[in-house]
Amino acid sequence: GKWHLSSDPQGFDHWQILPGQGQYYNPDFKTVEGRKRIDGHCTDLVTDMALDWLKNREDSDKPFMLMCQHKAPHRTWMPALRHLSLYNDSKIPEPPTLFDRWKDNASPARHQEMEVDGHLNIVYDLFGPPVNGWDPNKGRSVDKSGFRNLMKMTPAQLAAWKAGFSDQNAKLVRDGLTGKKFVRWKYQRYIRNYLRCVKGVDESVGRLMEYLKSSGLEKNTIVIYSSDQGFYLGDHGWYDKRWMYDESMKMPLIVRWPGVTRPGSINTELVQNLDYAETFLEVAGVKVPDDMQGRSLVPLLKGESPRWRDSLYYHYFEFPSYHMVAKHYGIRTSRYKLIRFYQFDEWELYDLKKDPDELKNLYGKPKYADTIAELKQELENLRTRYRDNSDVSVMPAEWQKKYRVDRN
Template sequence: MNKYARYILIGAIAILQLFAIKSAYTQAPDKRLNIIYIMSDDHAYQAISAYGYGLNQTPNIDKLADQGVLFKRAYVTNSICGPSRAVMLTGKFSHVNGFTDNHSTFDGNQQTVAKLLHNSGYTTAVIGKWHLVSDPQGFDYWNIHPGQGDYYNPDFIENGVRKRVEGYSTNLVTDFTIKWLDQRDKSKPFFLMYQQKAPHRNWMPEPKYYHLFDSIQFPIPANFFDDYSTRTSAAHEQEMEIARHMKDTYDLKLAFDLPKEKQQGYNAIWQNMYDRLTPEEKKKWEEAYKPSNDAFYKANLSGKELALWKYQHYMKDYLRCVQSVDDNVGRLMEYLKANGLDKNTIIIYTSDQGFFLGEHGWFDKRWMYEESFRTPLIVKWPGVTNKKTVTESMVQNVDLAETILDMAGLPIPGDMQGKSFVPLLKGKQKGNVHDALYYHFYENQEHKVAKHIGVRTDRYKLIYFYEKNEWELYDLQKDSSEMHNVYNDAAYSKVQGQLKQKLQELKKQYNDPVPEKIQ
């Protein structure tokens, strides 16, 4: 064989070896763990029994905590639905990812955790509530509610095709999720965002829970009749009080079919929701709600008695919706176990933020006060978190993208603004992930909550309502319910100065341009 033939033969062998290596690599199973990110909407940590508030029982979510890490101090950067979702996807604060309030549109062309996982070989899906206006990107499959979604016979947009589906939203999201899990590319690990509409306002339970809690009277929060006497004007001007601002039809379901002349505003929204029910569903609904409505009108309540009746009515419907969420977490976990996926799938359970369950007399979220600012977070990681662990470490939803990438063994982009808390989950880190948290709420429209920024440390919280130039300061060790604003208390002058300095530092660290000056 001459040297040229030998070179050709050696070259051919080398090419064949490269093909063989590539073939073996592409055919080798990807053994990285699957990741399911479960987000419910407006699910208060007080309404998860693992957190110990005693309002209800959530056995299936509790099982995740029994084999995972329960975070008692997980927080958000901006307590409202769409912005919180954008922060989680991007690992960036609202002013950086561009989705500052629910009137924004998410720029889907930007970097997200879903795209990074997809590009690394994960098959990806998002099912349920999306609430970011633009179409999802970075997902092999998406099947989402348009906007807020509906509880009964909701619309879904499946990979761009919109259709109405008969059934109850919380169950349907799980149906579609299980169907996708059955049909996915099983040669790849998966990243699934399983996102429920419930228990978002206006709290329409499924029929089997219409009478759950009928015999229960829920305890009234100690500050339910808060008069905001030490707070700034912001607390006085809000429009989210259970007593004064809940709507008779939309929220409290005190009427069903409304005459045309009354179908304006929230009444029109309610009528559209109610008209989604089939005649049979309407019959069941009216059979369930009419007796209590008749009793309410006969009682002719006013003042505090009326406020307390509204509170009980709200709590029962809210927690009935939570019960369906918990049921469906159980359904999904049973599917994973039956299909051999429970041992190689990480589960993250959270909400888009916290929610007021009567504290300060309120419903809804938005505020930097604890019930709104703080969110439930439970992480179950097979082989890493095998028994219940409760942590007081402060983490934030801006950390989730980096944590998920770290779980998948992927590099974390330098422009993300959070911190991976994987070392904490693995027991390699003690203490706080953050020594101080930064917050910014932008939307002074629905419920009239003033725009504000703030900082929270282990013990203190400073809030600045920058369009009003008003401040609130709380000593959380002495005043966990945030009833006593000590901003003007001379005993806290040093603390006030330290917190203002920290707020300035965090604002600069995260490159937040608003407000331009802190006075």
């Protein structure tokens, strides 16, 4: 499935990966034999490949590790044809911050390109009609990959795809929605397509779990479900990811380990994807190299209570780039989050217990001076621990001014 690294997989007995982000319909796959197009929907195809390998693997009596990695629900959201009408009769609840204007955030939140309102493209992202002065080339964050994927569909696929949206698109043109009504329409199209893609992943997990059960592998196979990051589903008026705010910093992690991890148990320790490789190694009985930066989750999965980390480090590096999210680094504890947008020399502090939506910036409040000082010290400790020596200089005023033009 999805690999999204410049190198090919190393150390695997077998692999079939999507080039780059891959495509939802009739995607190409890279293998050791070369590149090959396979017709169908990407989520189904990756699942088929995983099941085929499971059923026909050599040395079937030996332990194995299988990674089944989906493109869905990555932008641009193109669900399987059988799911196009799913949720048509449902109005998906809007997040309370859909119309957030970031009044109390540092300035980077107001100067980005990831708003459902101004940047989620009605044609390229949502497959809607070119209404409200649509500009095909507005902004640096336009993604035409999904629109190009339509050209790769078979005639039957394309006809079914267009039929799935034609009535709703025609109604939008007739209704002439603008302002918040138009934003709400965009949100509903976005979230429905997103959830339709997730439905395909849900079915994939079900197929894999059913095979483990029917084959007798269920009782001695560890299943780990996760993702590469969280995602904004209209929260703060955004789509995409990148920020250190919890909607994108958090990610799912569900583990089924028969006989070891108690079903239904919940662990609230601060874990991160840096811990995954160490966990896999310990489970396999392999010594974890000293230079790896994470910690094995095995003790937590066993229900033990080891001394664990008190904070997480985060650093986003890409600016100026897609979605124009400013570079920032920070620290998150169970209670507080401190973020520094260093190129603009701006800080944010949030009390996650009192303000889980991160709407009230407490940085600079005298009441929190001691907390800020402690967090700054721990932040520097983490930068040292992870050997992050990247340049975090404040940029000159003229440079800052260039990126403070309204990008809507």
